[in-house]
Amino acid sequence: MITVLEGGVTTVPGFLAAGVRAGIKRRGLDMMLISSEDGPVAAAGVFTTNLVKGAPVLVTMKHVKNGELGAIIVNSGSANAYTGKRGLRDARQMTRLVARLLKLRTGDVAVASTGLIGLRLPMRRIETGIRAAAEELSNSREASLSAAKAIMTTDTKPKEIAIRVDLEDGTPVTISGMTKGAGMIRPNLQTATMLAFIVTDAVVSSAALKAALQNSTDQSFNMINIDNETSTSDMVLALANGRAKNRPITLKNQDKQFQAGLDYVLTELAWMIAKDAEGASHLIEVQIKNARNRKDARRAALAIAGSNLIKAAIFGRDPNYGRIIAALGYSGASFDPSKLSLELVSDRGRVDLVVRGKPKAKRAFKRARDIMRSKEIEIHADLAAGKACATAWGCDLTYDYVRINSKYTT
Amino acid sequence: MITVLEGGVTTVPGFLAAGVRAGIKRRGLDMMLISSEDGPVAAAGVFTTNLVKGAPVLVTMKHVKNGELGAIIVNSGSANAYTGKRGLRDARQMTRLVARLLKLRTGDVAVASTGLIGLRLPMRRIETGIRAAAEELSNSREASLSAAKAIMTTDTKPKEIAIRVDLEDGTPVTISGMTKGAGMIRPNLQTATMLAFIVTDAVVSSAALKAALQNSTDQSFNMINIDNETSTSDMVLALANGRAKNRPITLKNQDKQFQAGLDYVLTELAWMIAKDAEGASHLIEVQIKNARNRKDARRAALAIAGSNLIKAAIFGRDPNYGRIIAALGYSGASFDPSKLSLELVSDRGRVDLVVRGKPKAKRAFKRARDIMRSKEIEIHADLAAGKACATAWGCDLTYDYVRINSKYTT
Numbered sequence: 001m002i003t004v005l006e007g008g009v010t011t012v013p014g015f016l017a018a019g020v021r022a023g024i025k026r027r028g029l030d031m032m033l034i035s036s037e038d039g040p041v042a043a044a045g046v047f048t049t050n051l052v053k054g055a056p057v058l059v060t061m062k063h064v065k066n067g068e069l070g071a072i073i074v075n076s077g078s079a080n081a082y083t084g085k086r087g088l089r090d091a092r093q094m095t096r097l098v099a100r101l102l103k104l105r106t107g108d109v110a111v112a113s114t115g116l117i118g119l120r121l122p123m124r125r126i127e128t129g130i131r132a133a134a135e136e137l138s139n140s141r142e143a144s145l146s147a148a149k150a151i152m153t154t155d156t157k158p159k160e161i162a163i164r165v166d167l168e169d170g171t172p173v174t175i176s177g178m179t180k181g182a183g184m185i186r187p188n189l190q191t192a193t194m195l196a197f198i199v200t201d202a203v204v205s206s207a208a209l210k211a212a213l214q215n216s217t218d219q220s221f222n223m224i225n226i227d228n229e230t231s232t233s234d235m236v237l238a239l240a241n242g243r244a245k246n247r248p249i250t251l252k253n254q255d256k257q258f259q260a261g262l263d264y265v266l267t268e269l270a271w272m273i274a275k276d277a278e279g280a281s282h283l284i285e286v287q288i289k290n291a292r293n294r295k296d297a298r299r300a301a302l303a304i305a306g307s308n309l310i311k312a313a314i315f316g317r318d319p320n321y322g323r324i325i326a327a328l329g330y331s332g333a334s335f336d337p338s339k340l341s342l343e344l345v346s347d348r349g350r351v352d353l354v355v356r357g358k359p360k361a362k363r364a365f366k367r368a369r370d371i372m373r374s375k376e377i378e379i380h381a382d383l384a385a386g387k388a389c390a391t392a393w394g395c396d397l398t399y400d401y402v403r404i405n406s407k408y409t410t
Numbered sequence: 411m412i413t414v415l416e417g418g419v420t421t422v423p424g425f426l427a428a429g430v431r432a433g434i435k436r437r438g439l440d441m442m443l444i445s446s447e448d449g450p451v452a453a454a455g456v457f458t459t460n461l462v463k464g465a466p467v468l469v470t471m472k473h474v475k476n477g478e479l480g481a482i483i484v485n486s487g488s489a490n491a492y493t494g495k496r497g498l499r500d501a502r503q504m505t506r507l508v509a510r511l512l513k514l515r516t517g518d519v520a521v522a523s524t525g526l527i528g529l530r531l532p533m534r535r536i537e538t539g540i541r542a543a544a545e546e547l548s549n550s551r552e553a554s555l556s557a558a559k560a561i562m563t564t565d566t567k568p569k570e571i572a573i574r575v576d577l578e579d580g581t582p583v584t585i586s587g588m589t590k591g592a593g594m595i596r597p598n599l600q601t602a603t604m605l606a607f608i609v610t611d612a613v614v615s616s617a618a619l620k621a622a623l624q625n626s627t628d629q630s631f632n633m634i635n636i637d638n639e640t641s642t643s644d645m646v647l648a649l650a651n652g653r654a655k656n657r658p659i660t661l662k663n664q665d666k667q668f669q670a671g672l673d674y675v676l677t678e679l680a681w682m683i684a685k686d687a688e689g690a691s692h693l694i695e696v697q698i699k700n701a702r703n704r705k706d707a708r709r710a711a712l713a714i715a716g717s718n719l720i721k722a723a724i725f726g727r728d729p730n731y732g733r734i735i736a737a738l739g740y741s742g743a744s745f746d747p748s749k750l751s752l753e754l755v756s757d758r759g760r761v762d763l764v765v766r767g768k769p770k771a772k773r774a775f776k777r778a779r780d781i782m783r784s785k786e787i788e789i790h791a792d793l794a795a796g797k798a799c800a801t802a803w804g805c806d807l808t809y810d811y812v813r814i815n816s817k818y819t820t
Binding site: 052081229312313325328398 | 642745
């Protein structure tokens with residue numbers, strides 16, 4: 001049983017947060033701090049697979065290696081990526097200052113930055129911001145919301161969630177998190193960096209936390225395909241302080257309820273990102289059923305969610321099943337086209353486009369165009385090749401996407 | 411030495427062509443026939459990797475297996491893809507009728523179709539068209555041009571080329587070809603099908619022809635990345651009638667000059683497709699230098715040519731090097747970002763954006779914006795990781811792309 005709670009990261013006992021303005025962005029909060037009242041606790045991270053990694057990613061990957069973190073410092077407005085050795089020094093300096101203020105070791109502090117690539121951080125403002133954030137740390141509802149606001153770049157809304165879930169041993173634990181990352185990007189950003197920070201009071205080893213985090217990420221953030229691009233700065237971090245005193249979750253004693261709770265939190269956060277994609281007029285959910293295996297299901301879902309031609313067709317409310325079939329065909333998934341079924345679903349109803357290899361008559365397409373009047377559209381594909389399923393999210397390709405991404409940055 | 415000749419497929423002795431109107435498209439020529447005067451000759455094909463293959467692709471793959479073809483019949487306006495067993499029967503019927511009229515075996519005739527997915531072919535019109543084409547077969551310059559016109563769908567121009575090249579043994583041979591395939595697609599097409607038909611008078615075994623054709627395709631058609639989509643109907647066919655009487659080219663006795671000539675023909679045809687991409691305002695050539703190996707070079711070039719964010723930036727004449735670096739980073743190519751150099755080139759000049767890991771100052775970007783006023787822009791990336799190189803072609807992402815691809819088809 002999963003219960004959704006009011007609030008964000010401060011809902012979990014033992015975690016404090018703050019969001020302040022350091023003056024990096026033109027306006028709004030731009031510096032966020034999360035702190036563990038218990039000092040360093042179990043921690044795990046998942047990082048961008050881009051070969052070019054921002055300095056904060058490199059520093060945090062190193063710091064999380066020993067499985068513990070006590071604080072996370074984040075700035076928006078400048079990504080500190082492609083900034084060479086100076087950038088690494090600046091990222092380390094951020095962790096050093098936080099460590100000094102919160103009485104931690106430098107290696108216990110994670111750092112993340114999001115914004116423009118290739119610019120040096122304004123370190124004076126950053127340092128002033130860090131001091132202000134450390135002073136404002138609080139477990140209040142407002143502190144959590146300010147923190148979620150401070151990591152926003154082109155996001156139009158802060159994105160946070162908190163839930164309670166009963167573990168297999170009956171202990172209730174709280175899991176909460178915040179994220180940022182608009183899929184469609186404003187001119188002054190390079191690629192949409194996705195950041196997410198999760199905290200929980202569960203007792204969980206860092207290895208088990210890492211495995212669970214990777215699982216959840218694979219079916220949530222990794223299934224958003226807005227424009228096929230991978231940023232230099234993506235990062236998902238999770239901290240677990242063990243205050244719930246449940247039977248310890250380890251790699252050998254995993255807990256399905258904990259995994260389900262984490263899946264829920266990350267999937268909701270991923271959905272919020274897709275929904276907030278700039279320039280989009282339709283949110284698209286792709287559900288693949290009966291694929292040969294999970295890999296095939298994921299490939300097929302991501303190919304449809306990432307196809308420019310399908311995205312443009314959905315913008316124009318065109319139930320162009322040929323493009324969906326072509327995308328499934330080049331996705332790498334194995335299936336028999338003559339057994340394929342396609343269905344279109346929204347809150348206005350559902351309609352079959354193809355049933356076991358047979359395209360439906362013209363009437364179905366009229367109905368489909370009406371169904372596509374909804375803002376949220378689901379494409380269901382049944383590959384009839386096995387039992388695996390997967391869900392991916394994307395959005396349509398609009399004039400606004402082109403307008404937003406063609407403006408000068410330099 | 412490669413000499414470009416006037417004309418297309420009929421420039422090669424022993425090949426006849428015709429382009430006629432069968433009434434499949436709303437207007438214009440829509441049926442094409444190429445015939446070998448010497449009956450079946452050495453032949454090879456390269457086909458779409460899409461799992462969902464159109465009926466003509468399946469039929470032609472089977473017919474070319476024995477290494478010989480005597481004719482190619484093509485219609486535009488309807489792809490005969492996703493048409494089930496009826497579609498297969500129709501495609502076979504087209505080859506059967508051509509075989510009867512030209513006194514060939516059915517298995518010696520190749521068939522290709524391009525146009526709408528999911529519709530049955532209008533077989534009466536097709537059969538009348540085939541008879542008309544067979545009657546009009548000619549070795550004239552006009553016949554070749556009509557044939558090149560008849561395979562067009564959203565192309566704005568026919569695309570053909572002929573060259574002469576001296577083989578290693580000194581024998582001059584002719585290689586010529588035609589292609590179609592606009593990268594950006596009109597509403598009534600699903601994905602842009604790429605078709606290309608090559609003929610030559612060289613003496614070459616079908617196995618050697620297949621190897622040479624695959625090589626050339628890999629560095630020409632396979633390096634066009636307009637929108638990351640692979641059609642159900644792509645096909646490249648080559649026929650060689652041996653009239654030039656050169657020392658036979660075989661897998662063991664390959665001929666570098668023949669390969670160079672074929673490379674030239676296919677690369678020119680690929681370039682014509684990229685240039686004709688609908689809705690594009692800039693043609694983009696990506697040159698990767700000093701990659702670790704050829705695979706890396708190709709990946710890197712295709713990642714840049716296929717990035718929506720880079721394509722949108724180029725539409726807006728924005729020298730956004732951060733997006734190029736991010737695309738290189740997620741391409742899978744291995745390189746050291748601190749050694750990377752990026753350069754922008756057009757007929758208006760050249761400018762460095764990044765030199766060995768160091769981004770240039772603001773002045774360079776002003777210069778870059780001026781360079782981007784040209785219609786054809788080159789992005790040069792030096793990965794400093796080895797000696798391999800690759801070139802890819804693409805075009806920018808424009809409002810017109812979205813407009814064209816969001817119109818109703820159904």
